[in-house]
Amino acid sequence: MTDLIRLSDVEKSYVRGKxxxxxxxxxxxxxxxxxxxxxxxxxxxxxxxxxxxLGGTDRPxxxxxxxxxxxxxxxxxxxxxxxxxxxxxxxxxxxxxxxILTAAQNVELxxxxxxxxxxxxxxxxxxALQIVGLEDRAKHRPREMSGGQQQRVAIAxxxxxxxxxxxxxxxxxxxxxxxxxxxxxxxxxLNRELGKTIIMVTHDAEAAKFAKRVLHLDKGRxxxxxxxx
Amino acid sequence: xxxxxxxxxxxxxxxxRSIPQRGAMSVASVVAVALTIAxxxxxxxxxxxxxxxxxxxxxxxxxxxxxEGSNAELNSVVTRDQLAILATGxxxxxxxxVPVVSGELLVIVDGVKRSSGTxxxxxxxxxxxxxxxxRRSVNITQGRMFSPGTNEIVVGAGLLREFSGFEFGQTxxxxxxxxxxxGVFEAPGMVFESELWxxxxxxxxxxxxxxxxxxxxxxxxxxxxxxAYRTWAEGDTRLNGLEILSERDYYARQAxxxxxxxxxxxxxxxxxxxxGALAGALNTMYSSVAARASEIATLRIIGFSGWAAFFGTxxxxxxxxxxxxxxxxxxxxxxxxxxxxxxxxxxxTQLVFKFDLSPSIIATAIVVAIIxxxxxxxxxxxxxxxxxxxxxxxSG
Numbered sequence: 001m002t003d004l005i006r007l008s009d010v011e012k013s014y015v016r017g018k019x020x021x022x023x024x025x026x027x028x029x030x031x032x033x034x035x036x037x038x039x040x041x042x043x044x045x046x047x048x049x050x051x052x053x054l055g056g057t058d059r060p061x062x063x064x065x066x067x068x069x070x071x072x073x074x075x076x077x078x079x080x081x082x083x084x085x086x087x088x089x090x091x092x093x094x095x096x097x098x099x100i101l102t103a104a105q106n107v108e109l110x111x112x113x114x115x116x117x118x119x120x121x122x123x124x125x126x127x128a129l130q131i132v133g134l135e136d137r138a139k140h141r142p143r144e145m146s147g148g149q150q151q152r153v154a155i156a157x158x159x160x161x162x163x164x165x166x167x168x169x170x171x172x173x174x175x176x177x178x179x180x181x182x183x184x185x186x187x188x189x190l191n192r193e194l195g196k197t198i199i200m201v202t203h204d205a206e207a208a209k210f211a212k213r214v215l216h217l218d219k220g221r222x223x224x225x226x227x228x229x
Numbered sequence: 230x231x232x233x234x235x236x237x238x239x240x241x242x243x244x245x246r247s248i249p250q251r252g253a254m255s256v257a258s259v260v261a262v263a264l265t266i267a268x269x270x271x272x273x274x275x276x277x278x279x280x281x282x283x284x285x286x287x288x289x290x291x292x293x294x295x296x297e298g299s300n301a302e303l304n305s306v307v308t309r310d311q312l313a314i315l316a317t318g319x320x321x322x323x324x325x326x327v328p329v330v331s332g333e334l335l336v337i338v339d340g341v342k343r344s345s346g347t348x349x350x351x352x353x354x355x356x357x358x359x360x361x362x363x364r365r366s367v368n369i370t371q372g373r374m375f376s377p378g379t380n381e382i383v384v385g386a387g388l389l390r391e392f393s394g395f396e397f398g399q400t401x402x403x404x405x406x407x408x409x410x411x412g413v414f415e416a417p418g419m420v421f422e423s424e425l426w427x428x429x430x431x432x433x434x435x436x437x438x439x440x441x442x443x444x445x446x447x448x449x450x451x452x453x454x455x456x457a458y459r460t461w462a463e464g465d466t467r468l469n470g471l472e473i474l475s476e477r478d479y480y481a482r483q484a485x486x487x488x489x490x491x492x493x494x495x496x497x498x499x500x501x502x503x504x505g506a507l508a509g510a511l512n513t514m515y516s517s518v519a520a521r522a523s524e525i526a527t528l529r530i531i532g533f534s535g536w537a538a539f540f541g542t543x544x545x546x547x548x549x550x551x552x553x554x555x556x557x558x559x560x561x562x563x564x565x566x567x568x569x570x571x572x573x574x575x576x577x578t579q580l581v582f583k584f585d586l587s588p589s590i591i592a593t594a595i596v597v598a599i600i601x602x603x604x605x606x607x608x609x610x611x612x613x614x615x616x617x618x619x620x621x622x623x624s625g
Contacts, residue, residue, distance in 0.1 A: 084531075084618075085531060110532060
């Protein structure tokens with residue numbers, strides 16, 4: 001398989017008050033296209049920072065991030081925003097749906113950034129909702145749906161523009177076990193049948209079992225043996 | 230990528246549709262702007278109504294002779310000899326061989342305001358026999374004109390509406406003399422409607438001002454004749470110290486003096502209230518941005534630009550302010566537009582006029598509302614635009 005993502009000697013730190021907090025010091029890793037990776041680790045280990053870097057919502061201080069052989073760390077803010085809208089789908093712990101919009105309208109949001117016609121947008125929205133099994137809830141608003149259904153809408157929103165990469169930040173952290181397993185099965189299906197590359201941050205070891213591989217991150221470093229596997 | 234306009238449209242739609250979720254704060258902001266606009270309109274309509282009334286009182290083809298340096302008729306003096314000379318000037322209109330001129334005396338009398346029951350100064354004008362003829366817009370609507378040489382008065386309809394004790398048919402006591410109200414006249418939109426009129430000679434006598442005149446009004450044959458008349462008067466040394474100008478120009482000058490105060494109050498108060506409303510708008514919009522922080526971060530992560538977040542916030546602020554502005558205009562229309570009121574005119578006498586909300590005043594008020602919205606949305610909009618598209622922010 002070819003690499004979808006390559007991180008080379010990535011450095012990232014934050015300044016809090018007078019203190020410099022180093023998150024990553026020369027982090028190197030690669031993720032193949034079609035992989036489903038679960039990233040686990042204690043709070044403060046750098047999981048969310050890594051997702052921000054991979055998703056182009058933050059920049060490294062040093063080092064390179066390649067996506068499909070393209071250096072995204074060199075993109076301007078506007079280019080990065082545009083790149084994100086085409087290549088990355090995000091799935092959040094608390095779904096992050098717009099409460100006043102219907103499920104279909106929420107799913108349509110990323111398509112408003114494309115040049116697709118309204119008709120084509122509607123077709124794509126219907127397909128995305130069908131994939132997550134919510135075609136009959138298209139006109140419902142988030143408050144009229146369960147947590148699991150809302151997360152399915154969020155997944156539909158993440159895949160509607162057909163990105164190569166899905167970034168999931170604790171996608172089942174707000175759900176009961178049964179519902180969480182349903183959501184994870186959906187992600188597994190997206191990975192297996194649609195070839196989506198998925199990187200999922202989770203604290204939940206049960207959730208991590210749905211991934212093809214699990215990487216443990218601690219103090220900004222991965223377990224080298226897991227990375228090499 | 231879709232155009233920035235599409236993104237702005239989508240974010241703006243989201244913002245506007247979610248306003249009800251921030252109902253109380255949004256309503257408070259709208260009300261603050263509405264009250265600001267209503268108060269601003271109150272004073273602007275007051276000033277405009279006053280100006281319209283005073284300015285509209287003068288005729289272009291009537292010349293007025295007044296003592297140089299006199300701001301108002303009350304400060305002026307014109308002698309009987311000068312009166313006689315002024316009547317012989319060029320292009321003076323004649324009626325039955327008699328020049329249409331009127332030597333006049335304005336005195337102040339007390340009246341009682343119907344609205345408050347308090348005393349107020351009112352203008353009592355002694356006019357010559359041709360005084361009515363050279364005021365072509367004046368109509369006797371009840372009773373008749375006073376008879377020369379008698380203690381009869383006619384009352385302006387505006388004065389009658391605002392002050393009590395001058396009803397048609399009544400006998401009233403002024404300065405020890407008794408006067409019979411024999412008529413009511415209308416002079417729509419003119420200062421004369423706030424006056425009492427009586428015969429000049431009787432007025433001079435009963436107010437103990439024998440042979441005193443303050444102004445002379447001269448009906449000329451055309452507006453263009455005023456300049457020639459002025460040139461003639463300036464060339465006659467016996468008329469030294471008198472200023473000749475058209476009645477229209479005289480009242481335009483009066484209007485400027487009368488309305489300056491109201492305009493100043495309108496803008497000082499308006500700006501102070503606008504600052505208060507601006508603080509409210511800023512508070513509302515900062516709260517809005519804070520309440521939508523997670524939404525904004527989510528949209529930014531999905532790929533919406535900072536400009537979309539900025540303009541979405543700006544449009545929300547503008548929409549709330551514009552709504553407040555429209556509400557303020559509606560309040561102004563319902564509460565006071567067209568209503569009659571009175572105030573102290575330039576001659577220290579009460580002047581009756583109507584609040585006048587002209588289209589330009591309304592446009593000014595709406596512009597003020599929009600400026601409040603612009604400034605109210607600017608900083609919160611920048612905050613929204615600068616919000617980093619990061620996952621921890623999206624997670625709230």
